[in-house]
Amino acid sequence: MSGPESVTCHEDLVKLLAEQFARADVSLRELQTRAERAGGARLPRTTCADMLAGRRFPKKAVMLAFLRGCRVPDAQLPAWERAWDRVRVGRLPPGTSGEPPVLPGRVWTVRRWRRAGLLAAMAVATVAISLGVMAQRVTPQRGTSAGVPGSFVGASHIVSDDGRSFPRGGSSRFTVRVDPASTRVRLVRRLDVGVGLQHATISVNGVPAAEWRPLLEDAVYKWRDQVVTLPPHLTAGRDSLTIVNTSVSASGFNEFFYTVENEVDGGWTVADRLDVGRGHVAGEAAHGYRVAGEDWADVQTFAYPPRRADWRVR
Structure with a gap:
C-alpha cells in the first residue's frame, strides 16, 4: 500500500495510521x-x-490532529481526508446517506415527524450493528495465538517500554533464575532495531557463551x-546464571526486557524475567543488574511487525 489514495476500507486506514505513528518515533503522550x-x-x-487498534473509527478532526502530531505535511492532509x-461512506449501510429526508413543497405534520424520527432511529440502530460487526472483524485477537488479518497492526503490537543502552565497550550484567533440571536455556531480549547492526558478546558465569548477532535496521516496526x-x-x-553482555559494535547496544526460558521434560517454560x-x-x-558506560535511558513507544511470526528473530 503506497499511501492514503489506496485506502478502500477501515483496515487500510488503520494500517497507514499505524505506519505514520511508527515512522514518527513519538510516544502517545507526546x-x-x-x-x-x-x-x-x-x-x-x-x-x-x-484508533490505532481499529477499535474506533476516528472523527476526521481527530485523525487530522493525529497526523499533524506525527508531522505529516499539510499538503498531504487532503488525500487523508x-x-x-x-x-466512512463504505461503513454506512446501503441506502443510507446520513442526511435528513427532504420533501419539497410539503408541510410535515406531527405524524410525519414521528415517522421520520422512527426511521432515523432504525437507521442509527442499523449503523450501530454494522459498526459492531466491523469492530469484531478488525480487532486483533488476544493471547499467545493472536494474529492479525493481512498486515493490520493492532494495539497489542504497539508497546511502550523503558530501557537502557551503552556504546562499544560498555556492558550490562545481571543474574537470572533457571531450573536445574533444564536441558536448554534461551535468553530473549526486547530491543529497538531502529538502531541497526547491534552486536554484543554474551558470557555465562564468566565463560564466553554466545553472541547477539547484528540485525538490520527497521525504521518502521522497531521492536524485536x-x-x-x-x-x-x-x-x-x-x-x-550470571549474564554479561558486552557491546562490540559501533552502533552500541540497547536492552528493554529480558525473558529467560528453559526446557524441562521437552517443554519450554518461562524461568525468569527482567x-x-x-x-x-x-x-x-x-537481579543484581548493573550497566557500565550507559549513554541513554528513557521510554520508547514503538510497534512490532504486523505478523507475530516476525516478532522473534535469531
Missing part, C-alpha cells in the same frame, strides 16, 4: 501534548490507542525479540 499546543482537536492517549470520506540459545554445558544443573529501565529499578536490583 502526541497528546502536541495536539494541546496546536489548539485543535483533543488527542487523548486512549483515543489514539483505540478523502481516504477518511471513502471509508531476539533469541539466543545458551550452550547446555554452561547451564545444566544450575539454578542461576524488565530493564529507570521505571523498574527494584526489579533490576533483585
Whole structure:
C-alpha cells in the first residue's frame, strides 16, 4: 500500500495510521501534548490507542490532529481526508446517506415527524450493528495465538517500554533464575532495531557463551525479540546464571526486557524475567543488574511487525 489514495476500507486506514505513528518515533503522550499546543482537536492517549487498534473509527478532526502530531505535511492532509470520506461512506449501510429526508413543497405534520424520527432511529440502530460487526472483524485477537488479518497492526503490537543502552565497550550484567533440571536455556531480549547492526558478546558465569548477532535496521516496526540459545554445558544443573553482555559494535547496544526460558521434560517454560529501565529499578536490583558506560535511558513507544511470526528473530 503506497499511501492514503489506496485506502478502500477501515483496515487500510488503520494500517497507514499505524505506519505514520511508527515512522514518527513519538510516544502517545507526546502526541497528546502536541495536539494541546496546536489548539485543535483533543488527542487523548486512549483515543489514539483505540484508533490505532481499529477499535474506533476516528472523527476526521481527530485523525487530522493525529497526523499533524506525527508531522505529516499539510499538503498531504487532503488525500487523508478523502481516504477518511471513502471509508466512512463504505461503513454506512446501503441506502443510507446520513442526511435528513427532504420533501419539497410539503408541510410535515406531527405524524410525519414521528415517522421520520422512527426511521432515523432504525437507521442509527442499523449503523450501530454494522459498526459492531466491523469492530469484531478488525480487532486483533488476544493471547499467545493472536494474529492479525493481512498486515493490520493492532494495539497489542504497539508497546511502550523503558530501557537502557551503552556504546562499544560498555556492558550490562545481571543474574537470572533457571531450573536445574533444564536441558536448554534461551535468553530473549526486547530491543529497538531502529538502531541497526547491534552486536554484543554474551558470557555465562564468566565463560564466553554466545553472541547477539547484528540485525538490520527497521525504521518502521522497531521492536524485536531476539533469541539466543545458551550452550547446555554452561547451564545444566544450575539454578542461576550470571549474564554479561558486552557491546562490540559501533552502533552500541540497547536492552528493554529480558525473558529467560528453559526446557524441562521437552517443554519450554518461562524461568525468569527482567524488565530493564529507570521505571523498574527494584526489579533490576533483585537481579543484581548493573550497566557500565550507559549513554541513554528513557521510554520508547514503538510497534512490532504486523505478523507475530516476525516478532522473534535469531
